[in-house]
Amino acid sequence: MDEAQVINALLLGWFGLSIVMLGVLLFITAPYGRHNRSGWGPMVSARFGWIVMEAGSLAAFNVFFFQGNHQIPLVAALFVFLWNVHYLNRSFLYPLQMRYGGRPMAFSVVLMAILFNMVNGYLNGRYLNLFSARYEVGWLLDPRFLLGLVLFIGGFHINNHSDGILRALREPGQDTYRTPEGGLFRYVSCANYFGEVVEWFGWACLTWSWVGLSFAVWTACNLVPRALSHHKWYKSRFSTYPSERKAIIPYLL
Numbered sequence: 001m002d003e004a005q006v007i008n009a010l011l012l013g014w015f016g017l018s019i020v021m022l023g024v025l026l027f028i029t030a031p032y033g034r035h036n037r038s039g040w041g042p043m044v045s046a047r048f049g050w051i052v053m054e055a056g057s058l059a060a061f062n063v064f065f066f067q068g069n070h071q072i073p074l075v076a077a078l079f080v081f082l083w084n085v086h087y088l089n090r091s092f093l094y095p096l097q098m099r100y101g102g103r104p105m106a107f108s109v110v111l112m113a114i115l116f117n118m119v120n121g122y123l124n125g126r127y128l129n130l131f132s133a134r135y136e137v138g139w140l141l142d143p144r145f146l147l148g149l150v151l152f153i154g155g156f157h158i159n160n161h162s163d164g165i166l167r168a169l170r171e172p173g174q175d176t177y178r179t180p181e182g183g184l185f186r187y188v189s190c191a192n193y194f195g196e197v198v199e200w201f202g203w204a205c206l207t208w209s210w211v212g213l214s215f216a217v218w219t220a221c222n223l224v225p226r227a228l229s230h231h232k233w234y235k236s237r238f239s240t241y242p243s244e245r246k247a248i249i250p251y252l253l
């Protein structure tokens with residue numbers, strides 16, 4: 001079995017597991033943030049947890065992409081740039097800017113996220129390492145690349161802008177929750193999740209790859225159930241919560 005076949009086999013299992021996880025997460029909300037609860041083992045601070053789990057994806061992608069790869073084609077270099085911009089932000093800027101970095105997070109959640117991020121980092125990094133020559137410079141003008149790039153950048157912007165709105169709801173050191181307003185929060189309770197999902201479907205489109213699609217599907221399977229839980233939580237907690245607001249997809253869900 002060569003490595004391309006290993007990737008294909010892993011990918012098949014990975015798609016299957018994402019659907020299983022969707023089912024699980026619809027019934028068991030991941031225990032961190034407002035859904036944190038005891039019974040999941042030792043706790044670490046959320047700030048530490050985010051750095052450790054997300055830096056794994058940054059490291060895995062780069063190690064597997066650059067391994068033995070001495071001539072990086074232009075398009076592949078752009079893919080690496082986009083991945084790294086997202087993950088440098090998520091692994092370092094995002095946790096370091098958290099208003100309340102001390103809320104505990106179960107270490108078991110961190111371990112599961114590290115595994116998830118390692119597999120995604122391996123699949124995407126290694127696939128692009130093995131097949132980067134497929135993307136010639138002309139790909140930069142292909143409608144799939146251009147549409148994907150718009151979705152990736154747009155999703156990244158929505159995600160960051162929305163995370164910024166949430167951050168501004170608290171003074172440094174506070175851990176209270178308020179109703180988010182502005183931006184896409186006018187339409188959904190979890191505008192940051194909406195941006196993240198759009199971003200990774202953009203990645204799938206701009207790389208036009210099954211590995212990219214698997215990551216986008218995983219992101220949706222993670223975040224849609226969590227958005228439904230957040231939405232329910234807001235409605236039960238705030239009596240004046242805007243009734244027209246959906247959970248994650250404007251006007252739909």
Ligand code: NDP
Nearest residue numbers: 033034103163166169176177178179180192193196219222
């Ligand atoms: P949340 O929206 O639950 O929380 C984000 C931050 O904002 C937390 O610090 C949270 O504090 C705070 N916050 C949230 N709502 C409020 C509110 N109403 N009032 C005050 N503060 C609030 O996001 P997650 O923590 O689940 O995710 C963080 C980022 O990681 C997001 O951008 C998400 O898209 C991304 N992510 C991506 C995944 C993927 O599969 N690609 C999976 C999971 C997350 P507190 O922690 O105290 O609740």
